[in-house]
Amino acid sequence: MKSLWTSFVRWFDTQHQVFDEGSVDGEGKPDWFRLTPLMFMHLLVLLVFVVGWSPVAVIVAALLYFIRMFAITGFYHRYFSHRTFKTSRAMQFVMGVMGNSAAQRGPLWWAAHHRHHHRHSDTDEDIHSPIAHGFYVSHIGWLTTREAFPTNFESVPDLVKYPELRFIDRYDILVPVLLGISMYGLGAALEAWAPQLGTTGWQMFVWGFIVSTVVLLHGTCLVNSMAHLIGTRRYKTTDESRNSFLIALVTMGEGWHNNHHRYPGVTRQGFFWWEIDMTYYLLKLMSWCGLIWDIHGVPEAAKAEKYTKLPVGDAATKPATPPSTPPAAGGAVGQ
Numbered sequence: 001m002k003s004l005w006t007s008f009v010r011w012f013d014t015q016h017q018v019f020d021e022g023s024v025d026g027e028g029k030p031d032w033f034r035l036t037p038l039m040f041m042h043l044l045v046l047l048v049f050v051v052g053w054s055p056v057a058v059i060v061a062a063l064l065y066f067i068r069m070f071a072i073t074g075f076y077h078r079y080f081s082h083r084t085f086k087t088s089r090a091m092q093f094v095m096g097v098m099g100n101s102a103a104q105r106g107p108l109w110w111a112a113h114h115r116h117h118h119r120h121s122d123t124d125e126d127i128h129s130p131i132a133h134g135f136y137v138s139h140i141g142w143l144t145t146r147e148a149f150p151t152n153f154e155s156v157p158d159l160v161k162y163p164e165l166r167f168i169d170r171y172d173i174l175v176p177v178l179l180g181i182s183m184y185g186l187g188a189a190l191e192a193w194a195p196q197l198g199t200t201g202w203q204m205f206v207w208g209f210i211v212s213t214v215v216l217l218h219g220t221c222l223v224n225s226m227a228h229l230i231g232t233r234r235y236k237t238t239d240e241s242r243n244s245f246l247i248a249l250v251t252m253g254e255g256w257h258n259n260h261h262r263y264p265g266v267t268r269q270g271f272f273w274w275e276i277d278m279t280y281y282l283l284k285l286m287s288w289c290g291l292i293w294d295i296h297g298v299p300e301a302a303k304a305e306k307y308t309k310l311p312v313g314d315a316a317t318k319p320a321t322p323p324s325t326p327p328a329a330g331g332a333v334g335q
């Protein structure tokens, strides 16, 4: 009973009963009760057969998919996890809130797990490696474990010093719930003021929030699972990361994962013009507007490095990959 209560409170407060050393009770086992909202969201997708569809609801769902995918790849990944560019403190908070709206936990939790992935890619330590633990665990299974639940603050000393980021990381359900309510409100407003669009509050909630968020989660998870399984390897890295055009399209540029594991500190992940990287183009646009700066371009050495199509399973013999880039504690904000 006590553990059910603990799991329930953790829906709202991710610090509840998390001990100082960042551990929780019963590590390794899935915490099914805490996962109820996640599982419930997958079930709610079926409501599309109840609420029907309209062009406006599907367009909003697609827009929210791409805006939030950009927030995950451009902000959670290329900024919070790797600090590949700089920005102001206010913009940093906006980026944190936008990433948080994807319902993939808070920016500190996300970045800490991702830095861990780069430190231990495709070894037993890497909790979402398809090579070490199989497809299911790498794609979604790792998220269900108790050990993956707490935020490891020691991995993100450069982020933990901002109370506003700690707040959205601790109460990470807040922004997604507000987005869900806004979607209902948008649909209800359109129903009242533009009935010819054929939408309703519930229809917009189901498409704009539920469907969009579930598809976005699996799109993001593809980078952990499939981007280490399918595609080609340009660089010899200490893992099985791959470059895949298809994954790059779905994830707005994250499919150039072998490039990224070789040069994790580079903002751009598509190294050549044909390696489409929508996230980078949008970040470039933001830099022209003065919202972010000091974007790290592709080093000449990266292009000069001899192109070789490496066979599957070559990672065992590789030289060490340069360490991941996040600075120890120095802030990139405002500098």
Ligand SMILES: [Zn+2]
Pocket: 117, 121, 223, 224, 228, 241, 257, 261
């Ligand atoms: Zn990876």
Ligand SMILES: [Zn+2]
Pocket: 077, 081, 082, 114, 118, 260, 264
């Ligand atoms: Zn990364």
